[in-house]
Structures are given as structure tokens and as C-alpha cells.
Amino acid sequence: MANEVLPEASTAQAQTEPTPEKGALWLRILGIFLKQREASIAVIAIVLTAYFWSSNPVFLSKENIGLLSQYTAATAIIACGEVMLLISGEIDLSVGYVYALAPFIVYFAVENYGLSLGLAVVVGLVISLLIGVINGVIVVYLGVPSLIATLGSLLALNGITLTISNDFPVLTPGTGTKFAEVMGHSTFSEIYWAIGIIIVMQIILSRTRWGLHTIATGSNLLGASEVGVNFRLIKMSNFMLTSLLGGFAGILEAFRITSATPGAGGTTIMFNAVAGAVIGGTALQGGSGTIIGGFLGVIVLSLLSDGFTLLGINANTFDIVIGGAILVAMILNVRLQALRKAGKQ
Amino acid sequence: MIEQPQEDVLLIEGVAKRYGAVTALREVRMHLRRGEVLGLIGDNGAGKSTLIKILSGFIQPDDGKIFINGQEVKLRSVPHARSLGIETVYQDLALVNELSVYHNMFLKREQLWKPLPLLNNRAMKRAAREYLEQLGVKIPSVDMEVFKLSGGQRQAVAIARAVSSNAKILLLDEPLAAMGAREGALILNLIRNLKGKDVSIIIIGHNYAQVLEICDRINLLQHGMITFDKPIAPTLLEELNEIVLREYRINSAGVRKNA
DSSP: OHHHHHHHHHHHHHHHSOOOOHHHHHHHHHHHHHHSHHHHHHHHHHHHHHHHHHHOGGGGSHHHHHHHHHHHHHHHHHHHHHHHHHHTTOOOSSHHHHHHHHHHHHHHHHHTTOOOHHHHHHHHHHHHHHHHHHHHIIIIITOOOHHHHHHHHHHHHHHHHHHHHTTOOEEOTTTTSHHHIIIIISTTHHHHHHHHHHHHHHHHHHHSHHHHHHHHHHHOHHHHHHHTOOHHHHHHHHHHHHHHHHHHHHHHHHHHHTEEOTTSSHHHHHHHHHHHHHHTTOOTTSSOOOHHHHHHHHHHHHHHHHHHHHTTOOHHHHHHHHHHHHHHHHHHHHHHHHHHHHTTO | OOOOGGGEEEEEEEEEEEETTEEEEEEEEEEEETTOEEEEEEOTTSSHHHHHHHHTTSSOOSEEEEEETTEEEOOOSHHHHHHTTEEEEOTTTSOOTTSBHHHHHTTTSOOBOTTSOOBOHHHHHHHHHHHHHHTTOOOSOTTSBGGGSOHHHHHHHHHHHHHHTTOSEEEEESTTTTOOHHHHHHHHHHHHHHHTTTOEEEEEESOHHHHHTTOSEEEEEETTEEEEEEEOOTTHHHHHHHHHHHHHHHHHHHHHHHO
16 A cells, blocks of 8 residues: 555656756756745846836946946945845945055155055055954954944044045046056946856855854854854955955055045945845845845946936935835844744744 | 663763852762753752753853763863764854854854865755754755754754764753744754754753653752752653742841841
8 A cells, every 4th residue: 555655756756847958057056046035136226227227228328337337336336245244143334444444554655765666556455454452352252233333443444544645536546557547447347357256255155254244144043153253253254355345445546546545435435335235135144145136236226326316316315215125124124034034834 | 760871971070169158069969861852840940050051161160070981080171072073052142143044053063175275165055954854953045054954943054063062962052042933843853853863962951841752861959069959750840840839938038137
């Protein structure tokens, strides 16, 4: 009896399984794609592009695509850091001011200390990294919540930038050199850097111990440390990464526009990076998220910003719309996460 | 009862712990034989959690000696206790909900594509699947994120992970708490399978009726001391009921007198 039932059951199962026929293959690929949380945000990006393009064909002109890529690149690089930091359960509000400070460090390293341009960039990046170390120590070892700690360093960093620059912009050194071209000046170099960093960071997040332990730290701090995950090291690394990427994005941008401005970046770029991460599915409470999702989120914000400008919508009105949209996205993010947790049993 | 120390994987003698004026453990003497399942039961405040914390290296006793395989040891920290083969599985604490079952199984012991620092997910998946099958743990898929599993399945995965990290002495803290009959059977079945794997187990429980059927021996902890140590026998449940009832009557009489 049992012998009769068993093969019958297995053939029934074989029939219900999707057969790998050619016709069904694209459906299966679509199915896999739709299960990814990035898919919905990608669809939104495509719909927005289609809408703005139909309203104004200039939207997809080569010039505007170049502009869009520049809008997107620096924020997307910073979003990579914020995604990692948010997943591990922390946030960095000060990164936009590292972005503003780093180019001035490059400038002074060349002008006042006579370093070569390449070395000056390295110095700028090292100091950005050290700011991340300070943020990390204050949060991880001294126990100050990151929201407050990085709010403090935000103010301090802005003060430093204003002091050393006398609140005056400077010309980025090395303009016109090959080095400057590669480091952000040529139209698409910034977005190439961004894409490269995104690919590397996505691999780090989903395919290395660093990524795995970042998720573990944000999802279950106590459980992860029980198993021996060094959550302090993980959080420190992510603060350092965010600050480093912030400084790097600032330097790229300074080479692109050939000057460093004390008021560059700031809370606007930080907020766009965090909003992009959250729109792209990174959980505000930590534990989950993807780099690609954050990138798509930043793209959507850039599309909106650029598209509304082309439509001639007033910048103030635009802030109301986008601020509201970001709040809705964050509410959805928190509520969906709660629903997901509640529906687990 | 004559004891043969060389058979004991774990022996503790005269272990005491005080928190200021409060004595949590008075003078605990307890032993665990190789391959044995020992039920450690006791009321809230009897000192169970203090004893677990000492055995898992989380806190250090004020007094007393601990022997593992006849060798005296001082359990300095959780990693130290773990390196000596003592693993503790806490209810609800162990797993990372957002990670898959196999990533949880290998958390902190990840397999890499040497010499690259990349995770060898395929190898970990296969090993996790084989290991869980071997222990008779049935879950839909090792790819599944842990928050999608039932409470019993999660507990089973947590226990399997502890054992796979080469644990010789397993401390299970309330493994059946808040679990239905079917879920509970899953865990009891897993513990039965572990018996054949040279793992000695201490089950810490509040509700002794649940753990009775799986244990070889029961220890009762009362007011910081082991007051009862007997192998499983048909009359054991009655005896335990009697002890607990007597204590309950004394306590409630005391309360009445004070009032």
C-alpha cells in the first residue's frame, strides 16, 4: 500500500514543479525578479523616467543623462556607507560635512604642505577615515546613541570646515590634469566610480563575513555577540566606511566642479543618501537591506529632483512633495517590517 | 550511590554564589555522566539561572570547584567555556532572524572560498542540510530565513548549531517553554537523537512534567542547593509533586502567619 502511494505522490510533485522549458524560462526569471525587494523600486524608477520623458523629451538627452548621473553619483556613494551602517543598527548624520571638509584637506595638503596631488587625496581620505573612527568610538565604546553623537560631530565638522576655509571657496588643485579627469572631472567618471563602489559593496554585504556579521549585529545584537560576532568591530568598520566614502564623494565632486565650497553637501546630501537607502528597502531598525536597493532609491530621488526641475516646478514646492514622499516611504518601511515580523508564525 | 568520577563529564562541588546579602547558590554538588540527559528543575529564584550562568562561563562562582572529564577548570568567560565544549542554548536568544538557516548554522564559523575572503555558500548549505538531516531536524529549506520558521523549528536549529560546534556538554534553558505538543515532540526527538552522539545534556526546566520523559535523572534545586537527585522511575512524578506541594504549603503558611 505504502509502496503504491509513494511513487504516485512523487510524480504528482514532479508535475506541479515548474518545468524548465524555454517558454517558461522568462516567466521564472520574472518571478525571481519580482520576489526581490529591489524590483518594485526599479519599476518606480522606470515609470518615472517614462513619465518625465513623455512630458519633456529633453529628459533623455545626452546632456541631461550626464547631469542625472552627476546628481546621483555622490549621493549613491554615500548611500553605500549609510546602508551598511543602518543594517548594523546605527546612522551617521555627519557624513555630509566630511564630504565638505575632505576637499579642503586635499587643497591645504597641496598648497600649504606641498604634497603631490595623489598623496594629498590619500591624506584627505585618511582624515575622513579617522573622523569615522571618532564617531565609532563615541557610539560603540562610550555608548552615546549614534543619532546624537553624529549630530554633535556634524556641528563640529562644519565649524572646522568654516574655520580653515574662512568661509571662502577655493579652486581644486590639479584641474585639467589626467588625474583630475579620472577623479571626477570628466562627465561620467563620477558615476563609474559610484557603480564600481556599489558592486564591491554589494559583494561585501552579501558574500563576506563583514556583510553577514553586519546583518547579524543589526538583527540580533545579543544573539550575535553570544555566538562570538565582534559587533563592536563591525559597527566601528561601518562608521569608518561611511566617513571614508563621504570624504571620497566630496573629493570627486570638488574635482568635477573644480572648486571646494564650505557649504557643499551638508545635511541635504546625507538626508538624500539615508532616504535613498530607506526607499530602497533598508530597514530603519537595522537587520536588513541591500546596496543595490539603496542605489535605486537614490536614483528615484534624482529622477524626481531633475524631472521636477525640467517641468519648471518651484523648488520650494518640490521640497514639500519630496519631503512628504520620503516620510511616507519611511512610515511604510517601519510598518512593513513590523508586519513581516508579526506574520512569521 | 557509589560514583565513579572518571565517568563524569562534568562534576561541580561546593559551588556557591552570593549577590551582596542574597545567597543565590549555597553549596551545589552536581554531576553529569557521559551521554546522560539530566533534568535540572526548580522554582523561580531557586538558583537555576545563576547555575547556568556559572556553567556557561558568564559569571564566576565565589566558591567551589568545577571538573570537566576529571580535570579541574576555572570557567573564565563564555568563549572559554565554549572552548572546553560547554554550549548553552537560550530560548529566543540564539538565532539571527534575518539570516538563512545555513548562515545561522555557520555564523562565526563560515566556510570561505580560500584564498578569497568570499563565503562559500554552496558548501555551507550542503553541510547544514546534511547535518540537520542526520539529527532528524525537519525544516522546509536551509535557505529559509529563520523568522519564517516555527518556534520549535527555530529551537531545533539553535540546538543543532550548538552541537555542530563540537559541544560535549549542552545546557538547554527551558527548551520547551511556550511550545505546543507537536513542537515539543520535535525537540524531544532531537534530544533523543543527540544521546547517540556522545553529547551530555542538562535540561533546565520550570515545568518538570514536560522534561521527565526525556531525562535519565532529575535534580531538584531548592534555595540554592540540590535537594533531590534520583534516576527516572515510575514513582518519580508523584515524589516530585509531593516535594513541591510541601514547599508550597510551608510558603503559604508562612505568608499567612506574617500577614
